[in-house]
Amino acid sequence: MGLPNVSGDLSAEMEVDAFRRLFPLRFYERHLSESIRPDARPLGRARDTTLALGAVASADGSALAKIGSTTMLAAIKMEVMSPSTDSPDEGCIAIDFHMPPICSPIVRPGRPVEAAPVVSKQLSDTILSSGMINLKELSLVSGKAAWMAYLDIYCLDADGALFDAALLSAVAAFSHLQIPIVFLNDDGKIVVVSEEGEGGKLDKEPVNKEKRKLTLRSLPFSLTCILHKNYILADPTAEEESIMELL
Amino acid sequence: MMEIDRADGRTPNQLRPLACSRNILHRAHGSASWSQGDTKVLAAVYGPKAGTKKNENPEKACIEVIWKPKTGQIGKLEKEYEMILKRTLQSICILTINPNTTTSVIVQVVHDDGALLTCAINAACAALVDAGIPIKHLAVAICCCLAEDGYVILDPTKLEEQKMKGFAFLVFPNSIHSVLPEGSLLVEGEPVEHGIITSVTHGLMSVEEYLKCLERGHAASAKLSDFLRRSLKLQLPSDSSKAK
Numbered sequence: 001m002g003l004p005n006v007s008g009d010l011s012a013e014m015e016v017d018a019f020r021r022l023f024p025l026r027f028y029e030r031h032l033s034e035s036i037r038p039d040a041r042p043l044g045r046a047r048d049t050t051l052a053l054g055a056v057a058s059a060d061g062s063a064l065a066k067i068g069s070t071t072m073l074a075a076i077k078m079e080v081m082s083p084s085t086d087s088p089d090e091g092c093i094a095i096d097f098h099m100p101p102i103c104s105p106i107v108r109p110g111r112p113v114e115a116a117p118v119v120s121k122q123l124s125d126t127i128l129s130s131g132m133i134n135l136k137e138l139s140l141v142s143g144k145a146a147w148m149a150y151l152d153i154y155c156l157d158a159d160g161a162l163f164d165a166a167l168l169s170a171v172a173a174f175s176h177l178q179i180p181i182v183f184l185n186d187d188g189k190i191v192v193v194s195e196e197g198e199g200g201k202l203d204k205e206p207v208n209k210e211k212r213k214l215t216l217r218s219l220p221f222s223l224t225c226i227l228h229k230n231y232i233l234a235d236p237t238a239e240e241e242s243i244m245e246l247l
Numbered sequence: 248m249m250e251i252d253r254a255d256g257r258t259p260n261q262l263r264p265l266a267c268s269r270n271i272l273h274r275a276h277g278s279a280s281w282s283q284g285d286t287k288v289l290a291a292v293y294g295p296k297a298g299t300k301k302n303e304n305p306e307k308a309c310i311e312v313i314w315k316p317k318t319g320q321i322g323k324l325e326k327e328y329e330m331i332l333k334r335t336l337q338s339i340c341i342l343t344i345n346p347n348t349t350t351s352v353i354v355q356v357v358h359d360d361g362a363l364l365t366c367a368i369n370a371a372c373a374a375l376v377d378a379g380i381p382i383k384h385l386a387v388a389i390c391c392c393l394a395e396d397g398y399v400i401l402d403p404t405k406l407e408e409q410k411m412k413g414f415a416f417l418v419f420p421n422s423i424h425s426v427l428p429e430g431s432l433l434v435e436g437e438p439v440e441h442g443i444i445t446s447v448t449h450g451l452m453s454v455e456e457y458l459k460c461l462e463r464g465h466a467a468s469a470k471l472s473d474f475l476r477r478s479l480k481l482q483l484p485s486d487s488s489k490a491k
Contacts, residue, residue, distance in 0.1 A: 106302050118330045121323040129413075129450050 024243045032231045039237070046223065046235035047161075051168065053176040061177025065169035068237065069159040074169035076151050076177050080190045083139065083146040091138020091146040095124045097153045097166055104158040104238070119163050123153070127170060130220040137214055140182065145190050147179065160237040161224045171219050178211040253407065255284075259400040260467060262389075267369075267478040269377045277378020281370035283402060285360035290370035292378040294350030307342040309349045314367070317356045328354075328364060335368060335388075335418055335445045341381045350380055361404040362390040364416050364447070369475070376479055385421035386444055387471040390414060391460040393452050399463050413450025415460045419443055419468040421475060441465075 020027045020038075031038055041047070047068030056062035059075035066072075083090060097120035099113045107113050127133070138147040151173065153166050183191045226233045228244040236244070253259070263284030272278035275291035282288070299309040312329045314321075336352065352374065354367045365388035372386050392403050392414035403411065420442055443465075448457065 114326070114330065117323040117326040121327045125449060131451065 024239070028228075028240070028243060032228070032233075037233065037240075043231060044234050047237075049168070051172050053172060060180060061173045061175075063169050063172035063176055065165050065172060067161055067165045067168070067235065069157050070155075070161055070165045071157040072153055072155055072162075072165040072169040074151060074153045074166075074173040076149050076173050078177075078180060079148045079150065080140065080145050080182065080192070081148045082144060087135070088143040089139045089146075090135035092135070092148045093128065093133065093138075093151060094148065095127060095151045095153070095170065096120055097123055097155070099155045099158065102157075103155040107158075115162065119166060122163060123166055123170060126167060126220050126222070131218055132171070132216050132220060133174065133214060134217070138179075140190060141184070149177070158238060160239075160241045161235050164222050164224055164235070167220060167222050171216070171221075174214060175216055178213055181211060253400065255404065259398065260463065262402045262467060262470065263404075265471075265474050267373055267475070269373060269479070275374075275378075277374045277376070277380070279370050279373035279377055280357070281366055281373060282357075283362060283366050283369075284404065285358055286363055286366045287357040288363070288366045288370040289355045289357055290367065290374040291353045291355075292350060292371075292374045292380065293353070294378070294380065295345045295348035296351070297348060299347055299349055303349075305347045308340065308345045308347075309342075310336050310340060311349055311351045312336070312371075313351065313353045315353065315355045317359060328367065331364065331416075331445065331447055332368060332371060335386060336371060336375070338444055339372070339382050339384060339386050339420070340375070341383055344381050350378075359405065361406075361408045362402050364388070365390045365402075365418075368418055368445075369471075373475070373479060385472075385475060386418050387421055387468045387475060388416065388418045388445075389464045389467050389471060390416050391464045393450070393456055393460065397456060399456075399460050401463060401467055411450070413448065413452040413456075415449075415452075415457065415464070416445070416447040417443060417461065417464040417468075418445035419465060421472045 014022075028038070032043070035043055037043065039047075049068075050066045052064045054062060055064040055073060056075045060078045061076040062074060064071065064073050081092070083092070097116055099107055099116045101107045101109045138149065140146055151170060153169055155162060155166070180192055185191050223234060224236060226236045226240060226244045233240060233244075255263075257263070263286075266282045267279060269279045270277075271280055271289070272291050275293060277292035278290065280287065280289045295308060299305050300311070303309040310333055312332045314325045314329045314332070316325055332352070332354065340350075352371050354371060356363065356367070368386060368388035372382075375382055376385070389401060390403060391399055391401050392408065392411040393399055394410070395412050400407065403414070408414065443461070446461075452460075
């Protein structure tokens with residue numbers, strides 16, 4: 001698309017891509033004054049979002065979330081552990097967020113990104129304090145055994161609004177989660193039953209008869225916005241985030 | 248709303264006794280210690296040094312924050328505090344004056360008795376002033392928390408923090424009234440001190456409760472601004488030689 005003359009300097013002779021790289025702020029401001037963004041979105045619109053449940057077959061619950069190009073893969077593995085003494089009938093959730101080098105050219109192997117531990121902690125805080133999951137549902141035998149849910153979120157493509165996509169994939173993975181069936185052994189230990197037809201060995205009492213899902217109450221949802229001069233942009237891309245500083 | 252009895256007998260809007268001292272570390276370019284009640288934080292500023300880190304924009308000055316906890320290893324909490332402090336300080340410093348330089352701010356927690364992040368922001372601000380880094384205006388930080396019944400209290404101690412249902416750390420720009428009593432700086436028709444620099448919230452709260460926290464915090468920030476101006480003014484610039 002042709003750019004109109006900007007005060008007759010060298011932008012008149014330049015191509016659009018070169019102008020975008022060399023003068024990114026002016027490129028964006030030209031668009032913002034017409035209330036539109038370079039990807040033809042109005043200022044208040046978020047990018048197209050898609051969600052796919054069950055993306056990882058070996059995990060107990062998983063989801064793949066895409067907001068525009070930002071892609072997050074979340075997977076939950078459940079393990080049995082003994083609960084702590086001050087909350088004997090509650091399970092535990094451990095949330096971790098990873099940004100492997102595949103997601104962005106600025107991430108190098110061996111050098112951890114600044115954003116990763118921050119998003120990880122914010123995700124933990126949000127999910128645990130929102131009251132979405134009742135930890136008592138993760139309990140098996142009060143005081144002796146409870147579920148520990150390990151939620152790992154991998155960023156596959158970092159194109160802005162990382163926290164939104166990560167939260168969406170985490171909530172979706174929890175909604176897809178099915179708690180596996182376990183048996184209580186004679187020694188008092190919990191044994192997880194596997195899927196491949198062990199039909200003949202069902203002489204022990206299963207602790208839970210069928211795979212159940214967690215009941216999720218208030219689902220947290222987030223939207224990242226950027227304030228630039230008088231404009232508020234919803235759901236920024238990585239390019240917008242790096243140029244405009246007020247998140 | 249019921250009156251809450253605070254353990255140390257303060258009213259809900261009352262802050263703990265504040266203390267600030269500058270120029271305590273002689274090898275640092277700027278240093279300050281800030282304490283609110285028993286929470287004490289020490290901040291040191293080194294810079295500007297030449298060069299920026301790899302992913303930072305070389306056309307602007309860069310601020311690097313290192314947070315040192317009192318005990319334990321550096322984990323995600325410290326990284327989050329570093330990021331919040333970095334963003335806050337970036338918005339108050341004039342970054343275009345010394346491009347392609349890095350200013351390091353090191354924050355050391357001496358004692359944590361609640362409202363740690365706000366103490367650190369105030370200490371870092373005072374240390375920047377002590378180092379002479381060019382800044383647009385100062386920032387004052389305040390912590391408001393929300394009790395179970397919707398009551399807002401300011402500047403909690405650690406015990407009070409654990410009983411709260413949610414809290415908000417707010418950073419406001421310093422009121423210019425304290426420097427120029429005749430007028431205030433206007434940014435697009437509104438005085439600059441009506442703005443807000445940073446807001447970090449934890450826990451569950453409704454929008455009305457958040458707005459209530461905002462207005463209480465804003466009212467208290469004027470008192471903090473006065474204290475900041477008084478304590479930063481007292482030191483005479485007689486000792487301008489510092490070890491580099």
